[in-house]
Amino acid sequence: MIDFNKEGKIVITCYDRNAPFLEAELVALDFKIDGVFRTHVALKGTLNDCIFLNMHLRTASHVLYEIDSFPLDHIQGLYDIIKALPWEDYITEDGYFSVISNVKHETVDNPLFVNVKIKDAIVDRFRDKFGIRPDSGSELNEAVFQFFWKGEQASIYINTSGDTLIKHGYRKIPGSAPMMESLASASLIASGWDGKSPFINPMCGAGTVAIEAVLKATDRYPGLYRDDYAIMYINGYDAGVYYDLKKKLEEKIKPQPDFPIIASDISERAINASRANAKTAGVEDFIQFEVCDFREATIPETDKGAIFFNPEYGERLGVEEELELIYREIGDFMKKSCAGYTGLVFTGNLDLGKKIGLKPKRRIPFYNGTIDCRLLVFELYKGTRTIVYDTPKEK
Incomplete structure (x- = not known):
């Protein structure tokens, strides 16, 4: 089980060119920004902060919490690095998880192969330690882990959002040419x-x-229209924190x-x-x-x-x-x-x-x-x- 009050690196992704407006949202919510990039904003915070951010942000795509960052020069080294991480702290042996990869590296021509490598490493760690393994698949409906690799540096995150935040949950009829x-x-x-x-x-x-x-x-925030986030399937999640935030959202209206x-x-x-x-x-x-x-x-x-x-x-x-x-x-x-x-x-x-x-x-x-x-x-x-x-x- 991990500490939801431990501060770590948070990366919030967004549409290309939307980062300045995501930054404006975060500043209005009293978060200190560490960096603004073309498709994401970086800051420090806790997993409980991630719950808050998922419920409040209007311009974001996903809220990511860093598990580890490490040098990586070849796909062959990925399996051992991932397997060494304490995945039993994040999910249960009878749970479910999915993996998303964003990779730009000369040793990889198919990101799906990277997903398989990461899934195999996580599953094998559980099998070796407990004799059983969690299920995995492509559906983002429980725990989600996101991997980035560019050049010689790689990082793996908890994707605390799961399904994208770009949809705010109320639009059931999209129209002929919808704006997200x-x-x-x-x-x-x-x-x-x-x-x-x-x-x-x-x-x-x-x-x-x-x-x-x-x-x-x-002051109606997107969290009013959504009740399921990937962070809810991470060990250490306290539903009381979520329901307290939900109540405060309703009080802000x-x-x-x-x-x-x-x-x-x-x-x-x-x-x-x-x-x-x-x-x-x-x-x-x-x-x-x-x-x-x-x-x-x-x-x-x-x-x-x-x-x-x-x-x-x-x-x-x-x-x-x-x-x-x-x-x-x-x-x-x-x-x-x-x-x-x-x-x-x-x-x-x-x-x-x-x-x-x-x-x-x-x-x-x-x-x-x-x-x-x-x-x-x-x-x-x-x-x-x-x-x-x-x-x-x-x-």
Whole structure:
């Protein structure tokens, strides 16, 4: 059994380019950061901290706790190193575990072979010590161990999450071109929206962005919608810690916002999906749903608010020429009807983004799957001052 209060290295993975927004989350949760990288953030903490992080993080993929790190120059040395580790401290002899490997090394051309080597080493240690062995497989539904090997250095971790955290548990109807919940949350952090002013989401699709906006505004965290994590199958796990954290999550929830959050779409089917997902999240009554073209969406007059578009990109959903007019009309609509708001357009087609006709204050890079995307940020001033910022060069 291991000590869940012992401090160790924690690595939190995320979508490529999401690390700055994951860092912002962690700082807001009072964690001290040791390093920020393109697809992960490193810090120190305990396994009980990992429980907390799994339940609170909106932009993360997995929370990993380091078991060991060691030099490794050839696959032939891996079995003995892994077998020497005290696996009986982590799982029971009649339990179940799975292994994930991320390997970039000249002696390996198939990461699945590495998984087998690690599984064999763990199983053989149990068989030698106890005469019985745990089961293993590819399903991430109990204990999960994650192995990284690049160059001459390797590390093995407890994957405390198991199934990915990018899905927040409420979206039962994904829609035709869904934005993952973690990406929607990262976009909201990047946008600078304060969670205290009107939020308008035309072309809402399955409603992910609008729902994440409500969750942000009411301090509803992903742990409210999930009750199973891989850490629960590690020796030393105390269910009392989890249930105490769950209770505190429920106590954090704020009442219904006193400002409008509006989701609209021209498709009644999309709005029905949005309603269903919002109902699962427990926030259906907090969103004003509208079936209408984006030009007819309700835009409350305000001195501060955000309007968020995630239009089609062209590569996947339509002919690019047909979308040029839509992007141009989004720009005209924001300029004429959204004064006082921050305009936000998330697009995976940079050429179409230029058709908006407004100069963005910022172009924030993201990936949506493998698609190179930008969140374009526009300041929509009241009066005649609509576009004033030069666009900074992307790093």
